[in-house]
Amino acid sequence: MKHNEEQDVSKLNKQINSLDEETLFIVSQTFKALSDPTRIRILYLLSQKQHSVNEIAENLHLLQSTVSHQLRFLKNLRLVKYRREGTTMIYSCDDDHVMDILKETIDHARHH
Numbered sequence: 338m339k340h341n342e343e344q345d346v347s348k349l350n351k352q353i354n355s356l357d358e359e360t361l362f363i364v365s366q367t368f369k370a371l372s373d374p375t376r377i378r379i380l381y382l383l384s385q386k387q388h389s390v391n392e393i394a395e396n397l398h399l400l401q402s403t404v405s406h407q408l409r410f411l412k413n414l415r416l417v418k419y420r421r422e423g424t425t426m427i428y429s430c431d432d433d434h435v436m437d438i439l440k441e442t443i444d445h446a447r448h449h
Contacts, residue, residue, distance in 0.1 A: 375407055380416065380435075380439055
């Protein structure tokens with residue numbers, strides 16, 4: 338190997354080893370969230386406009402309990418947030434980076 342290549346490999350190894358356990362866990366959980374078709378549909382819907390649980394269930398033809406369960410999962414990962422409007426919880430996206438990844442991946446899949 339040439340000297341420059343050795344430096345590049347050494348730099349890359351340092352970057353890989355600098356990934357701490359918490360970062361690795363968050364990244365893996367984010368990809369886990371995006372690996373479920375129902376969660377993808379919910380996130381995509383919320384990327385268009387904020388919605389209540391009932392609106393999400395109605396738009397996606399899902400049970401309210403299913404939507405609530407998935408929203409809880411997404412909220413724990415800070416991918417969605419909510420605000421209270423009277424007795425109704427209104428959900429919206431909470432992470433533009435992840436939404437950008439989701440939209441780019443959808444665009445990629447549509448061009449195959």
